[in-house]
Amino acid sequence: MTPEELVEAAGDARTRAYCPYSNYAVGAALLAADGRLFLGCNVENASFGLTICAERSAAVAAVAAGATEFVGLAVVTADGASMCGACRQFLIEFGAKLPVYLALETGEYRTTTLAELLPGSFGPDDLVQ
DSSP, X not given: OOHHHHHHHHHHHHTTOBOTTTOOOOEEEEEETTSOEEEEEOBOOSSGGGOBOHHHHHHHXXXXXXXXXXEEEEEEESSOXXXXXXXXXXXXXXXXXXXXXXXXXXXXXEEEEHHHHSTTOOOXXXXXX
């Protein structure tokens, strides 16, 4: 799957966002190493702390389906914003080198990695086994 196809899938997921409080829809598409695609959208809650981001929504769906190795993540917002810190930390669990495509709703995107988005991260390699 190309980055453009991944961005398109994230854009489709964005249309299903439930965001009555912020009106800030986010869609995510997470591509597993085995080729499966997992979609997520933000789901807000009146108790704001219970809101779940699109990126974590996609990752949780992937893990629930048995996927833990990923090769790409696209995130689509109206303005191409980056992921929140909680999503960065959550996803670093699955590999700092993951390519991330941060896209505008028009499909234009920039490429980065989790390592670039979360320098000096704390992950599984930091735990004493």
